[in-house]
Each structure stands twice: as C-alpha cells, then as structure tokens.
Amino acid sequence: MLVELLMVTAEAARAETTQCCGPYVRLQWVCDIYEQRCQARHWIAAACAFLFHLLGCTFFANKSATHIHVVLLEAFRDLSQTGRYAWGVTALVHMYDHLNDASISTSRQLGGYITLLQCWIYEHFPLVTESTADSNYDEDSPCACRWIATKKIVKSIRTPTYRERLDRLRIPDACWIPYGEHRPVRDFHMISCYSGLLRWGPVAVYYRPERVMRQFGYTQTIPAPPADS
Structure with a gap:
C-alpha cells in the first residue's frame, strides 16, 4: 500500500516499517512524503498522504502518539469514496478486531493502534495505571488529548502489578460516566x-x-x- 498509494520505493517502505518495528509509519514521515509528492506534482499520491496524515493527527493520535497503522491507508485507495466513510466505525472495527485476537489465551501481544483503548482505560479505571492529565486541556479538544502517557511510564509497570490492581478493583473504583463535562461540546x-x-x-x-x-x-x-x- 505504501508503494502503490504513496509512490514510495519498496526499500523506503521497508526501512520505515522496520524502524517502527511493525506495520506503522511515523506521522512526520507521512508529512514529508506529502511535501515531496506536492513538489513532484503527483496530486493523487499527495492527497492520499494528506488524508492519511490528517487521520493520524486528528482522529487517532493523542499528545504522545507519533505513529499510525499502515492498514488505515486502505481507506484512501478510492478517494471518491472517503467522504462517505463512517470513520468512527472504521476505528472501532480495527481496534475490536485486534482485541478479539488478544483475548485468546495463547496471545501475548495486542496489535493495532490502541490509543483509543489506552485513553478509555485512563478515563474509566484511574487506579489501574499511572497517567498524567494535561493541565492545558479544554473540553473543545478530543478526549484523548487530555492524557500524556510516555513509554517510560507504561513500561515501568510490570504485568503482575497490573493484575494485582485489576484484582483489587471494586465497583466504586470504576468511573462509569466519565464524559459528563464533555457532553455540552460533543452530544x-x-x-x-x-x-x-x-x-x-x-x-x-x-x-x-x-x-x-x-x-x-x-x-x-x-x-x-x-x-x-
């Protein structure tokens, strides 16, 4: 898809996904591809790169997200159809599909772009994991922008610790209705x-x-x- 839709070489596509340790590309890399295609007047590829980057920046990414899953580029194969897509459905299907795989007892990893799930956990289970709220956040921004999570914080907690915290959860420890303040902005x-x-x-x-x-x-x-x- 990177070669076909963004007109990059196979070597460049391999180098980028290798650097990202999987089927991901950096948002800055996509931005650079967009500028290159504009300079070369390859407008279809430039439009694909622009929409792909826009999707990563506005729909999936929070403050700490810098990568986007390559599979989402498939949505821009036919640019005449993109305005008709239900993007919320696209995000949920992509995440749920990987959650289905992760629920299998033999699975050891969760694939896909899981920023939405990560921020959902922060909103609903504040006692499970450390998280830092952005003091400059306002409700006009997407909910995911509220949270600042670094890999250092996430990786510092071992799996047994997470399990202990989950086992100790009681009904009052869950935030059942976390979006009350957001409702006046997003109905x-x-x-x-x-x-x-x-x-x-x-x-x-x-x-x-x-x-x-x-x-x-x-x-x-x-x-x-x-x-x-």
Missing part, C-alpha cells in the same frame, strides 16, 4: 446505542453497547447472551 447520539455487526472492508465485529449502558448514563440491565459467531 451523545442515539446511533451509539446500535447493537449488531460493524464492518470495514472484509472485517466484521460485534458491537454490544447493551453490556456497558452505565457508560452512556443509562441503567444497566442483564444483557442478552453472547451472539453466535
């Missing part, structure tokens, strides 16, 4: 209560909001049994 839309399959390309995942109704400010009832795959 809650009833479409968020949709329950069923979400799809992006060939990947389909189950979206079951009835299992976390407290998060939406509603009373939690006993949810339906898990759907048959």
